[in-house]
Every structure is written in C-alpha cells, then in structure tokens.
Amino acid sequence: MPTTETAPALDLTYIRSQFPALAQTVNGHPAAFLDGPGGTQVPQCVIDAIAGYLRRDNANTGGSYATSRRTDAMIAEARAAMADFLNCGADEIVFGPNMTTLTYAMSRAIGRELEIGDEVVVTRLDHDANVSPWLQRAGDRGATVRWAGIHDNDCTLDLADLASKINSKTKLVAVGYASNAVGTINPVKEIVQLAHSVGALAYIDAVHYGPHGLIDVKALDCDFLVCSTYKFFGPHMGVLFGKSEHLQRLRPYKVRPNTNAIPNRWEWGTLNHEGIAGIAACVEYIADIGRSARPEINSPDAGTSGVSKRRRAIEAAYEVIHEHERALLERMMVGLEEIPGIKIYGITDPARFPERCATLAVRIKNHTPLELATKLGERGFFTWDGNYYALNLTEHLDIEKSGGFLRIGLVHYNTAEEVDRLLAALHEIVGR
Numbered sequence: 001m002p003t004t005e006t007a008p009a010l011d012l013t014y015i016r017s018q019f020p021a022l023a024q025t026v027n028g029h030p031a032a033f034l035d036g037p038g039g040t041q042v043p044q045c046v047i048d049a050i051a052g053y054l055r056r057d058n059a060n061t062g063g064s065y066a067t068s069r070r071t072d073a074m075i076a077e078a079r080a081a082m083a084d085f086l087n088c089g090a091d092e093i094v095f096g097p098n099m100t101t102l103t104y105a106m107s108r109a110i111g112r113e114l115e116i117g118d119e120v121v122v123t124r125l126d127h128d129a130n131v132s133p134w135l136q137r138a139g140d141r142g143a144t145v146r147w148a149g150i151h152d153n154d155c156t157l158d159l160a161d162l163a164s165k166i167n168s169k170t171k172l173v174a175v176g177y178a179s180n181a182v183g184t185i186n187p188v189k190e191i192v193q194l195a196h197s198v199g200a201l202a203y204i205d206a207v208h209y210g211p212h213g214l215i216d217v218k219a220l221d222c223d224f225l226v227c228s229t230y231k232f233f234g235p236h237m238g239v240l241f242g243k244s245e246h247l248q249r250l251r252p253y254k255v256r257p258n259t260n261a262i263p264n265r266w267e268w269g270t271l272n273h274e275g276i277a278g279i280a281a282c283v284e285y286i287a288d289i290g291r292s293a294r295p296e297i298n299s300p301d302a303g304t305s306g307v308s309k310r311r312r313a314i315e316a317a318y319e320v321i322h323e324h325e326r327a328l329l330e331r332m333m334v335g336l337e338e339i340p341g342i343k344i345y346g347i348t349d350p351a352r353f354p355e356r357c358a359t360l361a362v363r364i365k366n367h368t369p370l371e372l373a374t375k376l377g378e379r380g381f382f383t384w385d386g387n388y389y390a391l392n393l394t395e396h397l398d399i400e401k402s403g404g405f406l407r408i409g410l411v412h413y414n415t416a417e418e419v420d421r422l423l424a425a426l427h428e429i430v431g432r
C-alpha cells in the first residue's frame with residue numbers, strides 16, 4: 001500500500017462501539033483493557049459469526065447435506081481470508097488450536113530431518129512457545145541448540161550474535177516477529193535471509209505482531225509463520241503459514257483418513273468450526289477498518305494489480321492502526337518516564353519507535369509487578385504481571401524471581417484518555 005500521504009485517523013467511537021466488552025465497569029471504574037498481548041477483545045461481528053455458525057450450520061465436514069456443505073464453504077472462505085491476511089496461498093494456511101500446539105506439531109515433523117551434529121537457533125527474546133518445542137525436538141534427535149542473545153540496555157536482539165550462531169550446520173532459525181514482553185520488533189526479513197544463506201528454515205512467531213503490524217509472508221520469504229487469532233480480535237485459535245513446498249515435502253504424523261493434500265494433512269481430527277467462522281469475521285473486521293479509511297479501495301474500477309481488494313483493505317487498516325498506536329505509545333512513554341522509581345524495558349527513544357510496538361514492560365522501585373497489577377485491576381485497569389511465558393528473557397534479565405514485569409499492552413481500540421487515566425492511577429499508587 002502506498003504510504004505517501006498521512007493515514008486517515010481511526011474513528012475510535014465507531015471502533016469501540018463494535019466491542020461489547022469495552023463498556024464494562026469494575027468497582028465503578030470504566031474498564032481499560034490494556035491486556036491485549038494476553039488476548040484482545042472481540043467485535044460483535046466475530047461473536048455473531050461464531051453464534052451464527054452454531055445456530056445454523058453446525059456440522060462436520062465432507063457430508064452430502066446442506067449444513068455440512070455450508071461448513072466446507074465457510075472453512076474455504078476463512079482460509080481465503082487468512083491467506084489475504086498473511087499474503088499467501090489458501091492451501092498454505094493451516095488451522096489449529098493455538099500457536100503452541102501447531103509449533104509442537106511442526107517441530108515433530110521438521111525434527112524427523114534433524115541429525116546428530118545439526119544445529120537449531122533460538123533467541124533469548126522469544127516466548128517459550130518458539131523455544132521449548134525446538135529445544136525438546138533437538139534433544140530427541142541429538143541436534144545442538146544455539147542461543148542468540150540480546151542487548152540488555154534496550155532488549156533488542158543482538159544481530160551480530162545471532163549471525164555468529166548461524167553456520168553450515170544450522171537447519172532451523174526460530175525467531176519472534178515482536179516480543180510479547182517488551183515490544184521489540186525484530187528485523188525478520190534480514191534474519192530470514194541469514195537463515196536462507198546457509199540453507200536453514202526460518203520459523204517466525206508472529207503471535208504478538210499480529211494486532212500491530214501488517215504481515216506479508218511473501219515479502220519476508222519465511223518458511224513458516226505462526227499467529228493466534230485471539231490476539232487480533234478473533235477466537236482462541238492458531239494459524240500456521242507454511243510454504244507449500246514444505247507442507248508437501250515434510251512428513252506429518254497423521255491418521256490414515258487424513259488426506260495427503262495440503263493443508264489437510266496438517267489438520268488432524270475435527271477442527272473448531274465455530275472458531276474458524278470467527279476467524280473469517282475477524283479478518284473482515286480488520287479489512288473493514290481499511291475500507292472505511294480508504295473508501296476508494298471498494299470502487300469497482302480500483303486497480304488491484306493481482307492483489308485482492310481485501311488484502312488492499314487489510315494493508316490500509318494497518319496504516320491507520322499503526323498511526324493510532326504510535327500516538328498512544330508516545331503519550332504513554334512520556335507519561336511513564338515521569339513516574340518516580342520507574343524502569344522501562346525495551347526501546348524508549350521515540351526516534352526508534354518503528355522498532356517497537358505499543359507493548360510496555362516496566363518495573364517500579366519498591367512495588368512488585370503483582371502488587372501494581374492488583375492495585376490497577378481494582379481501579380479497572382487490566383494489565384499483566386510476570387513473564388507472560390517470555391521466560392528466557394525474564395531469567396536473562398534476572399527479574400524472574402522478583403516477579404518479572406508489569407506489562408501495559410495497547411491496541412487500536414485503546415484511547416488517549418485511558419493512557420492518561422492509567423498514568424494518573426500509577427502516580428496515585430506509587431505516590432507523587
């Protein structure tokens with residue numbers, strides 16, 4: 001999407017009106033959902049799609065009757081929607097229960113090809129779901145694991161260290177797109193190129209990046225990319241993209257009736273059909289943000305140059321989402337820096353904000369993260385404390401035993417007013 005002009009502003013009143021959960025109160029305080037990194041809220045259209053499927057179409061696949069056929073058609077449409085979301089072919093989209101389960105399944109299949117002496121690279125910045133499956137599978141096969149470190153001062157990946165761990169024995173590089181703890185966005189395209197320069201596979205965890213930035217697996221050229229729809233306004237499910245050549249060549253563990261065709265050979269048993277109906281709706285929700293921001297996308301004669309109009313709309317949506325989140329991040333950062341005794345982890349320099357998303361991890365002197373999250377929770381602010389499974393990071397920074405971080409996660413339905421109220425509440429809790 002060309003970004004020559006400033007992105008139009010998000011119509012926040014309309015956006016928020018679509019999320020019934022946002023209207024809640026806690027102890028008389030309006031609820032502020034700052035827990036997006038743990039899972040976002042869902043718009044009414046997603047709720048309706050899930051309920052509508054259960055009400056009208058609930059059936060298993062492949063039957064010769066109306067509801068089963070509608071189920072087949074609905075799954076095909078959801079696959080096409082996710083293919084637009086990630087910019088790949090529909091047969092490269094695998095649905096599953098969540099990212100962790102999909103990654104375990106893929107690590108079993110990829111692991112069949114690992115041999116003693118082969119190497120796998122993981123990072124200290126990643127969520128454990130993109131670490132433990134590889135550690136365990138490498139262990140099963142006698143392969144060696146290499147760890148890429150981070151720069152402790154700004155919690156960014158140490159790319160020189162990562163490059164030094166990649167060599168002719170490397171078979172796989174597992175890396176996150178963005179950190180769910182400190183918000184760092186990794187230079188994934190560059191890392192994919194490093195992996196490919198030695199013939200290794202690149203496995204990208206885009207779970208945290210999904211609600212914040214446009215994903216383009218073609219441009220990244222990654223071999224695999226996983227995300228979770230419950231982090232971007234959809235149901236509790238996971239989605240894996242795999243290049244069709246890999247999905248065809250690798251051998252899944254599967255039952256015999258599962259066909260050998262892709263992606264079916266990677267989807268075992270009965271899927272969560274109502275969840276899949278919700279996935280199609282959540283992609284449409286995001287595309288609709290783009291359609292309202294740039295109505296010209298809908299015009300019948302709009303040139304699409306081989307890219308679907310829905311993909312164009314998704315691209316436009318992320319332009320406005322990005323602008324809004326960026327403004328919230330700047331406001332939050334300025335305010336947090338004024339809290340006495342605070343330490344903000346990750347990138348704090350606004351000039352480098354393109355390298356991070358609006359997910360902030362902090363600690364405040366003399367207050368444990370649990371105490372802060374609890375006191376904020378009583379005032380209606382939903383934040384998290386702990387490690388959020390970014391355990392390798394909290395251990396490395398030596399804050400695991402003292403409670404990890406307090407995480408404040410902003411997404412596009414959050415407001416400047418919520419940021420200001422949170423800052424005021426933090427001042428009140430820690431004392432001015």
Ligand SMILES: Cc1ncc(COP(=O)(O)O)c(C=O)c1O
Pocket residue numbers: 037038097098099100101127129130176178179180205206207208227228237238388
């Ligand atoms: C960055 C990241 N990766 C992986 C996961 C695991 O995702 P799932 O819950 O879909 O298994 C999470 C969940 O919080 C995450 O934030």
